[in-house]
Structures are given as structure tokens and as C-alpha cells.
Amino acid sequence: MKWIVNTAWNHPKGMDWQEMQEELNEGMKSADPGMNVHWFEIDKTHQGSVAIFPSKEVWENMRSRIEEHRQKETDDKGVTMTYEVVGYVKAEGSS
Numbered sequence: 001m002k003w004i005v006n007t008a009w010n011h012p013k014g015m016d017w018q019e020m021q022e023e024l025n026e027g028m029k030s031a032d033p034g035m036n037v038h039w040f041e042i043d044k045t046h047q048g049s050v051a052i053f054p055s056k057e058v059w060e061n062m063r064s065r066i067e068e069h070r071q072k073e074t075d076d077k078g079v080t081m082t083y084e085v086v087g088y089v090k091a092e093g094s095s
Helices: 017-028 056-077
Strands: 003-010 036-043 047-054 080-088
Touching: 003 056, 017 036, 047 056, 056 080
Parallel strands: none
Antiparallel strands: 003 047, 003 080, 036 047
């Protein structure tokens, strides 16, 4: 069953979306198969993220790598997470 991780981030110095896309591309190279990540702008200093994992187990296997990346962003850029919610997909739709 798919597992969702939804987060929001504060970027006090603003965001460089080209740089962020490059970082995401690089990070996805080592991601487990079947993952999808969507980053979106909330406002000029806040970014949202929706990550879809094929299962909770895949998320658990990747969690240490994710936490390392998050810590690096905090240490290097002052980026901080404002919230995180996780859970199983219970309903889904597409057109």
C-alpha cells in the first residue's frame, strides 16, 4: 500500500527552484524504485513537499538517507521543517 509523506519547509533566505530541481534530480538517482516527489511553492520563503512511496517499508528503508539530507539542508542553508504528516493512501483518483 502506498505511503505518503507531506512536509512544509521554511527557507529564510528564499528558494532557488533551479538549484532545488537539480538537488531533487540528484537525490532521486539513489531513491528506491517507484517513488514520486513533488515540491511546490507555498510562498516566497515556504515550500511544500509530497513524497509518495510504494510502501511504508520502502520509506523506512530510505528514512536514514532522508534524515541525513534534511539535516544537511538545515546545517548548510538554515532550512527548517515546519510540519510533517505521514500515512497510508486510503483513497486515490486521477483523470
